[in-house]
Amino acid sequence: MQHTILCIDDEPDICDALERLFRKKYRVLKATSAREGLKILQNEKVTVIISDQRMPNMTGVQFLKESIKTHPEAVRILLTGFADIESVIDAINTGQIYRYVTKPWDPLDLTTAVGQAVERFELSAELKEKNKALSLALEELKTLDKAKDQFMILINHELKTPLTSLTSYMDILKETTLDDDQKKYLVRAQQATARLSDLISEVLELLAAETNQTPVKVRKTSLESVFDKTKELVAPLIPKTQKISYTGSDVRVIGDEEKLTRILSRLIHNAVRFGEKDEPIKVSAKEKKDHVEICVENTGSAMDEKTVNYILKPFNINEDIMHHSKGLGLGLSICQAQLRQHNSSLQFDFPDGKVRVHFSLPSA
Structure with missing residues (x-):
C-alpha cells in the first residue's frame, strides 16, 4: 500500500521541494492554500498532512484542526519558523499535531519524521482493527453468556419440571398393588429418574459456578x-467398610462453607470410586505460612499432566481411570470452577503409588 501525503504551503516552491523529497516513496498531493487543501481532503484518503503555519486566511494550526473533521486518523506535521514556536506550542494540542518541524528543515530530519508518522498511522489502523475484533468477540461472549442463562432456565423448567411430575407419579404407583415384574420395572424407572435428576443438577451447578x-x-x-x-x-455414597481419616479439623480458613463441603465430598467420592478398593482415604488440612493446604489422598495410579488436564475439563471421561463409570465427567470440573471462585485450583501429586488431590485457601 502506497501512503499519500498532503503538503500545504502558500509558497509553490516549498510545495515543489516537499514533493521532490517524498515522491519516490509516497504519493504526494500539493495545495497552496488552506481552502485548496480542505477541498483535496474531501475526495482523497491521506495518511500524513504537512502544513505551513503562516498562511493567509487560515494558520497551519487552524487548518490542521479543521482537517480532523474529515481525516481524524491522519497524522499531522506542522512547518514553522523560530519566531512562531512559542505560539505554536500553546496551540499544538488543538490541532492534534504529531510533530512540528522548524524552517529551514533538515531533509533527513523531515523524512525521518514523516516515516515515523506513517508508522504511527499503520499502528493506529492495526490497533483500530484489533479493537474492532475485540468488540465483536465481546459481543459474542455476551451472546454466549445469554445463551448459558437461557440454557439454565431451559434445564430448570423444561427438564426438571416434568422430571418432578414423573417422580410423583412413580411414588403414587409404588403405593398401588403391583406384581413382581411391575415392582422391578418401577425400581429401575426410579433409579433412572434419580440418576437423570443428579445429572441435571450437576450441569446446573457447573454453569452456576x-x-x-x-x-x-x-x-x-x-x-x-x-x-x-x-x-x-458422603456416608450414603460410599461402602460402610470404607475407612476415611480426617486431620487438621481445628484449622480455620477463609471460604464458603457450603461450597467447600461439596468440593470435599466430590473429591472423597472420586477417591472411593477410582482408587484401590478397601484402601484407606486420608483427608487433611495443614497450615502453611499464609494459607492452608487441604488434601484428599488415596491409593491409586499416577497420571501424566496431559491426562490430568483432560479430566479437569467438562464432559471428559478417561475410560482407563474410570472403568466405565456412569456419569458425565463433571465432578472435577465443578470442583475446579468452584475453587476458581475462591481464587484457588486443584493440584495433583502422585508420590509412591498414592494420589494426592489438594488445594489452598487463605488462613483465617
Missing part, C-alpha cells in the same frame, strides 16, 4: 464444621 450466578459467601470457616458436614454427605 462458571457464570458466577451463585457467588461465594466468603467468611471465616471452621474446617471442623466442613469435615462434619462432608461425613454426612
Whole structure:
C-alpha cells in the first residue's frame, strides 16, 4: 500500500521541494492554500498532512484542526519558523499535531519524521482493527453468556419440571398393588429418574459456578464444621467398610462453607470410586505460612499432566481411570470452577503409588 501525503504551503516552491523529497516513496498531493487543501481532503484518503503555519486566511494550526473533521486518523506535521514556536506550542494540542518541524528543515530530519508518522498511522489502523475484533468477540461472549442463562432456565423448567411430575407419579404407583415384574420395572424407572435428576443438577451447578450466578459467601470457616458436614454427605455414597481419616479439623480458613463441603465430598467420592478398593482415604488440612493446604489422598495410579488436564475439563471421561463409570465427567470440573471462585485450583501429586488431590485457601 502506497501512503499519500498532503503538503500545504502558500509558497509553490516549498510545495515543489516537499514533493521532490517524498515522491519516490509516497504519493504526494500539493495545495497552496488552506481552502485548496480542505477541498483535496474531501475526495482523497491521506495518511500524513504537512502544513505551513503562516498562511493567509487560515494558520497551519487552524487548518490542521479543521482537517480532523474529515481525516481524524491522519497524522499531522506542522512547518514553522523560530519566531512562531512559542505560539505554536500553546496551540499544538488543538490541532492534534504529531510533530512540528522548524524552517529551514533538515531533509533527513523531515523524512525521518514523516516515516515515523506513517508508522504511527499503520499502528493506529492495526490497533483500530484489533479493537474492532475485540468488540465483536465481546459481543459474542455476551451472546454466549445469554445463551448459558437461557440454557439454565431451559434445564430448570423444561427438564426438571416434568422430571418432578414423573417422580410423583412413580411414588403414587409404588403405593398401588403391583406384581413382581411391575415392582422391578418401577425400581429401575426410579433409579433412572434419580440418576437423570443428579445429572441435571450437576450441569446446573457447573454453569452456576462458571457464570458466577451463585457467588461465594466468603467468611471465616471452621474446617471442623466442613469435615462434619462432608461425613454426612458422603456416608450414603460410599461402602460402610470404607475407612476415611480426617486431620487438621481445628484449622480455620477463609471460604464458603457450603461450597467447600461439596468440593470435599466430590473429591472423597472420586477417591472411593477410582482408587484401590478397601484402601484407606486420608483427608487433611495443614497450615502453611499464609494459607492452608487441604488434601484428599488415596491409593491409586499416577497420571501424566496431559491426562490430568483432560479430566479437569467438562464432559471428559478417561475410560482407563474410570472403568466405565456412569456419569458425565463433571465432578472435577465443578470442583475446579468452584475453587476458581475462591481464587484457588486443584493440584495433583502422585508420590509412591498414592494420589494426592489438594488445594489452598487463605488462613483465617
